[in-house]
Amino acid sequence: MPTTARVAIMIALALCLSGVESAWARVKLITLPVRERVAVHMEHADVTLVEEERLVPLTPGGNTVDFSWSNTGIDPESIVLRIIEGSGSEGVEVLSVSYPPNENALIWRVHAKKGGTARVRIAYTLAGLTGQADYRAVASPDEKHLLLTEYLDVTNRARESFDNAVAHYAPGRSQRLDLGRSETKRIRVAAYRQVPVSKIYTADLAEYGYQDRPRKRLKVPMHYRFKNSQDQGLGSYPLRPGKMRIFQDDGKGSQAFLGEDRAPFTPLGNDVELYLGVARDVVVTRIIEKNTPKRLDGNLFDHDVVIRYEIENFKNQPVTLLIAEDVRRIRDEVRGNNRRDVEWEIGPETSLPGDPDQEKGSYRKVVYSIDLAGRSAAVKVAKRIYRLHLRFKNEWR
Amino acid sequence: MIALKGQPGWGTTLRSAFALGILLLAGGATAHAAEIRGNVDLSTVPDRDGVELTIYNSEDITLVREKRTVSFGKGVNPLQFSWANTRIDPTSVALRFLESGRDLALEETVYPHDKPQKLYWKVRSRRDVTAQVEISYFTSGIRWKADYVVISDPDERVMRLENYVRIDNHSGETYEHARTRLVVGTINLVQKIAELANISRDRVDHLPQKRKEEYRQRAIRKAMAPPEMMAMAEGMMTGASMDDALERPKEISKEGLSEYFIYTIEGTETIPDGWSKRLLSFRADAVPMQVRYRYWPGEYGNRLARLYLFRNDGASGLGTTPLPNGAVRVFQDDGMGGLRMLASGNITYVPIGDQRTLDLGVDPEVGFERRKVRVWRDEFWLRVKGGSLLRRLGSPKHRVDLKHTVAGWDRHEQFVRRIRNDSNRAIQVEIRRPTQGDVVFKSGLEAKKHDYRTVAFTAQVAAGEKRDLPYELITRMGRNAKRNAVTVEAIK
Numbered sequence: 033m034p035t036t037a038r039v040a041i042m043i044a045l046a047l048c049l050s051g052v053e054s055a056w057a058r059v060k061l062i063t064l065p066v067r068e069r070v071a072v073h074m075e076h077a078d079v080t081l082v083e084e085e086r087l088v089p090l091t092p093g094g095n096t097v098d099f100s101w102s103n104t105g106i107d108p109e110s111i112v113l114r115i116i117e118g119s120g121s122e123g124v125e126v127l128s129v130s131y132p133p134n135e136n137a138l139i140w141r142v143h144a145k146k147g148g149t150a151r152v153r154i155a156y157t158l159a160g161l162t163g164q165a166d167y168r169a170v171a172s173p174d175e176k177h178l179l180l181t182e183y184l185d186v187t188n189r190a191r192e193s194f195d196n197a198v199a200h201y202a203p204g205r206s207q208r209l210d211l212g213r214s215e216t217k218r219i220r221v222a223a224y225r226q227v228p229v230s231k232i233y234t235a236d237l238a239e240y241g242y243q244d245r246p247r248k249r250l251k252v253p254m255h256y257r258f259k260n261s262q263d264q265g266l267g268s269y270p271l272r273p274g275k276m277r278i279f280q281d282d283g284k285g286s287q288a289f290l291g292e293d294r295a296p297f298t299p300l301g302n303d304v305e306l307y308l309g310v311a312r313d314v315v316v317t318r319i320i321e322k323n324t325p326k327r328l329d330g331n332l333f334d335h336d337v338v339i340r341y342e343i344e345n346f347k348n349q350p351v352t353l354l355i356a357e358d359v360r361r362i363r364d365e366v367r368g369n370n371r372r373d374v375e376w377e378i379g380p381e382t383s384l385p386g387d388p389d390q391e392k393g394s395y396r397k398v399v400y401s402i403d404l405a406g407r408s409a410a411v412k413v414a415k416r417i418y419r420l421h422l423r424f425k426n427e428w429r
Numbered sequence: 430m431i432a433l434k435g436q437p438g439w440g441t442t443l444r445s446a447f448a449l450g451i452l453l454l455a456g457g458a459t460a461h462a463a464e465i466r467g468n469v470d471l472s473t474v475p476d477r478d479g480v481e482l483t484i485y486n487s488e489d490i491t492l493v494r495e496k497r498t499v500s501f502g503k504g505v506n507p508l509q510f511s512w513a514n515t516r517i518d519p520t521s522v523a524l525r526f527l528e529s530g531r532d533l534a535l536e537e538t539v540y541p542h543d544k545p546q547k548l549y550w551k552v553r554s555r556r557d558v559t560a561q562v563e564i565s566y567f568t569s570g571i572r573w574k575a576d577y578v579v580i581s582d583p584d585e586r587v588m589r590l591e592n593y594v595r596i597d598n599h600s601g602e603t604y605e606h607a608r609t610r611l612v613v614g615t616i617n618l619v620q621k622i623a624e625l626a627n628i629s630r631d632r633v634d635h636l637p638q639k640r641k642e643e644y645r646q647r648a649i650r651k652a653m654a655p656p657e658m659m660a661m662a663e664g665m666m667t668g669a670s671m672d673d674a675l676e677r678p679k680e681i682s683k684e685g686l687s688e689y690f691i692y693t694i695e696g697t698e699t700i701p702d703g704w705s706k707r708l709l710s711f712r713a714d715a716v717p718m719q720v721r722y723r724y725w726p727g728e729y730g731n732r733l734a735r736l737y738l739f740r741n742d743g744a745s746g747l748g749t750t751p752l753p754n755g756a757v758r759v760f761q762d763d764g765m766g767g768l769r770m771l772a773s774g775n776i777t778y779v780p781i782g783d784q785r786t787l788d789l790g791v792d793p794e795v796g797f798e799r800r801k802v803r804v805w806r807d808e809f810w811l812r813v814k815g816g817s818l819l820r821r822l823g824s825p826k827h828r829v830d831l832k833h834t835v836a837g838w839d840r841h842e843q844f845v846r847r848i849r850n851d852s853n854r855a856i857q858v859e860i861r862r863p864t865q866g867d868v869v870f871k872s873g874l875e876a877k878k879h880d881y882r883t884v885a886f887t888a889q890v891a892a893g894e895k896r897d898l899p900y901e902l903i904t905r906m907g908r909n910a911k912r913n914a915v916t917v918e919a920i921k
């Protein structure tokens with residue numbers, strides 16, 4: 033850091049001849065210890081912590097160390113001064129900190145048993161200096177794999193430059209960089225090749241609604257899904273939240289932009305789902321085919337509902353379709369909302385393949401997975417019919 | 430500015446905001462106080478010999494006691510005390526003679542109507558004498574607060590805890606070389622407010638806020654100057670110059686006084702008006718600590734909070750004083766000499782021997798899901814034809830009838846608390862599950878009742894482990910409910 037008046041953050045050693053009271057005087061002769069090392073900690077979601085190390089020359093007895101800043105977002109309450117153990121630091125103690133009025137400054141009174149140079153670290157939180165994760169995902173032509181590149185976007189609006197700083201952007205992960213004032217930098221920090229990915233189509237009326245309400249056609253969004261684990265080609269770290277731009281390699285040396293989504297914080301072993309938009313070539317029509325109450329006694333009923341799905345896959349490739357239903361919402365629709373949780377079971381008329389997905393389902397949500405064959409050029413697309421039979425139990429009003 | 434004005438030759442004019450002066454009066458020493466001040470004054474200003482501040486952090490009020498040496502002539506001596514541009518409570522200013530008390534008597538105190546922030550004392554002296562006087566008063570604008578810096582070691586087994594006191598002076602006056610005492614604790618003034626308002630204690634909370642605050646301020650002033658407290662402070666106002674020569678971390682001694690603790694800063698301090706000063710109160714280098722993850726909705730909200738636990742006791746290198754309220758900033762040593770910011774927040778008063786938690790918020794490396802898996806109902810009781818007769822659904826005597834109505838049932842809910850530990854160390858998780866109504870908590874967990882309606886259970890989750898904690902709640906509804914409490918039932 034240059035020792036000129038233009039610096040935004042300055043640590044100064046005042047040469048004091050008259051003891052403590054010289055701290056109150058704001059006109060003084062000072063020396064300016066330079067930064068030896070800077071670490072920027074961006075691991076915390078809301079706060080950036082800067083820690084800088086300086087060598088401070090101290091005279092025997094009392095010393096006044098003045099730390100001041102201008103036009104920077106330092107939180108004065110956050111400033112911590114630590115004397116680092118080692119040569120020159122023995123017998124050095126911080127006596128007090130004073131805060132002059134109407135100044136962005138504080139004054140440490142430091143006592144040294146002997147003259148010499150003490151190594152100190154000053155930590156403070158700083159607004160305007162942020163690090164964000166950013167990703168670029170390129171799907172292979174067959175959409176079976178991703179090339180996932182992870183970037184660190186650092187924006188420095190803190191009005192202070194940091195040379196050769198170590199940026200800790202996630203637990204256990206750091207990057208050395210120079211940060212000029214008002215600079216934004218994008219640094220590639222990792223690239224993961226051949227990450228297995230699957231493309232999922234979802235029909236969920238409660239969550240995504242209709243594509244064509246009069247014709248009972250559901251909106252069918254598409255997602256890429258991949259797992260954050262080493263055996264899937266990814267790293268050893270949780271994926272940080274960040275924007276993910278998604279492209280597809282067209283197999284001819286070019287890439288098509290598919291869209292962008294925000295990846296959430298994803299721990300190891302968890303799935304990432306990236307929204308790609310709404311499918312036009314997978315059509316799902318949903319019709320409530322049966323709505324039949326059955327009295328058990330008095331005002332106590334069971335209630336059967338059968339939902340019919342007509343599904344057409346106009347794509348050449350086979351796809352995986354998730355069919356999801358909010359059971360409580362269906363009960364409220366057919367019986368009214370009695371403010372009780374819904375008790376339900378799968379009825380015998382169900383023709384959806386396999387069992388409901390327990391992991392994705394819940395007490396009020398049922399999820400099935402269906403593999404649909406692709407369209408053959410020679411064959412007309414077949415409309416496949418499935419039924420979901422829900423039995424609401426022990427209902428009364 | 431405070432001024433004490435005295436006779437010529439006593440000293441030079443103070444640059445402080447305060448002044449105390451003895452006036453030489455053209456009108457003679459027997460003049461009425463209101464007439465004390467002529468159009469032409471000659472006065473001198475005795476310096477402060479010492480000053481003591483007792484600062485209450487729970488109220489914006491500070492007791493100031495200052496000593497000055499004044500020469501009195503035989504007869505009546507007018508003294509002027511003024512405090513322009515400061516925040517002194519004029520009704521609180523008092524004068525006491527520390528020496529020659531038999532020769533000196535305060536005859537009159539006058540607050541001139543045309544001169545705000547000024548008063549006159551008329552002191553009668555039997556002989557020519559030089560005596561030390563004490564002037565005490567309350568001022569606002571001086572506050573102190575505690576704050577803490579906590580740095581855990583990389584393994585999160587011990588932490589360094591530093592406690593600081595910071596004094597902010599916005600009183601309008603610079604108190605040079607002041608002996609400074611800080612009072613820890615909140616003054617409970619309900620009884621005194623009740624006495625002043627002439628009402629019973631239980632009606633104090635019903636007083637209008639403005640009146641309550643007026644009574645409260647009066648009560649504070651009464652409470653803050655008891656004779657025993659004044660006596661305790663005796664002898665504490667010592668020479669300043671020697672204290673200021675101390676160039677080592679100052680001791681801040683702590684002593685209990687009734688329900689309060691008083692921190693006395695060693696030596697003296699000068700905190701100019703507008704300035705703040707922060708001093709280390711104490712430091713413990715290796716406080717044993719534990720890391721816990723708690724889902725306690727009542728205490729920490731609807732989240733799994735990561736906590737540091739420590740105890741204010743001797744084993745921790747603490748335990749000699751309660752820990753006052755204050756801001757806390759928590760860091761972790763990153764193992765390479767650097768710090769990681771973990772959290773900032775506030776710590777509430779910690780009595781000696783008590784345990785406290787530092788809430789670090791949600792740990793992104795530890796996932797917590799609350800899943801409701803299934804709901805069903807059974808044990809139906811039906812009211813027969815609107816009467817008082819109840820029949821259990823499915824019992825031998827039960828007959829189906831259109832006029833039966835559901836009167837009671839049991840609701841079963843299956844839950845799973847799922848914990849995913851992506852950190853590189855095992856974690857201890859503590860969960861509290863509040864319930865409502867007549868509830869049975871069934872599980873294979875080691876669960877126990879925390880209170881009549883809350884169940885507590887714990888789990889150890891290894892590094893990298895995903896662990897499900899399943900349980901079932903059976904809630905007796907309608908006529909089935911017999912009480913409002915939870916029962917814990919273990920299942921294998």
